[in-house]
Amino acid sequence: MSGKTTGVAHQVLSSAGLLALIAILGTGLLAAVNELTRERIAEQERQALIRQLGRVLPEGAYDNDPLGDTLTLRHDSLSRSDEAVRVYRARKGEQPVAVVLDHVAPDGYNGDIQLLTSILADGRISGVRVVSHRETPGLGDPIEAERSDWILAFTGRSLEDPEPERWGVTRDGGVFDQFTGATITPRAVVEAVQRALEYHQANRDALYRRNEQKRDD
């Protein structure tokens, strides 16, 4: 009887040991691959961000590195209230050129639409791009610059152009087109961009202020 118990104990222990060995091998492999790819992944993410910022910022108008000149803020009009909004600042010398807000339109047809909106120091938009969204393919996805030119209609606009009551989609009496079968998606984007402009107008100097973490106001 005791021999049998020892046998079982032995079996359980050796099984557990074997499982632990496999876990250690797996973890070791992961650690090694992680070590080998970490720098490259960070660099790829940086490059992807540089490409995205390059699409919305005016080319050649700034000489700093906006990726190294950022600030983080929280505001209800730019994201869901608990989420941080990242702001990239472009400058020429000490002169402010533009800020890029990485903000959210929370009221898309399928949840959040992540946007990059670049606002020049004079309040005009130099570009808007959709970073990620889950809108209906075929209906809502013309907001992507790869699928249609719709998002380019924001370029050059400001809070005064068009006048505030015309800042909306055609269905709401505004100047921005909606898509066949989809009004909610473009409406969400238009309103989010307008809110970003309003935030910029109210907080312009704070947005460009150096080396200070700005909090909710």
Add this chain to the structure above:
Amino acid sequence: MTERPRLKQVFMDGLWHQNTGLVVLLGLCPLLAVTGTVVNGLGLGLATLLTLVASNLSVSWLRGLLRPEIRIPAFVLIIASVVTVIQLLMQAFVHDLYRVLGIFIPLIVTNCAIIGRAEAFASRHHPLAAMVDGLATGLGFCLTLVLLGALRELLGRGTLLSQAHLMFGEAGRALELTVLPHYEGFLLAILPPGAFIGLGLLVAARNWLQARRVRRSAVLNKALGAA
């Protein structure tokens, strides 16, 4: 160990007779979710193919050590490690594609086809056969994803291989085909119901082809028998 399987048979089983997507109907979650375009299907298909080969090889190497009572957790550990390695590699080398496929890469872990092959085949056969089995099963799955992606992309958007640059770099743009210019689009094909209907059509097509093959070989055998 059972008797050595014939590799050609193993290959044909994975690719055709036991095709994961069309016959066994395993791994339908990624199959239905990412097949909106050819490129997405191909990306996930290749990632799954790599996972299958690597996990089958590892399981087969370790099969002498694996006891029945711990083989399932051991399979899960092996598959999870392999998938995470592939995820890191994709993030490092095909970053844009990784951004598109996003959540579906880690979900390869839950593709029951992989643990199914580990249990049913790799843990009972030598590494070479296990590798061939992984390759064939993966190819079969990948082809299904690409076919379904092509069907849905063509019907839904009138293009093929759009956004190929995500996978092949800038040279990939030359591969992008607009098959039907000025196409209005057929939304149903892109939405989830289109995935189910498309898969149904593919399963039907495969069954029809298979039935025809069987009929032909029956006729042939009869003719040979009569002669």
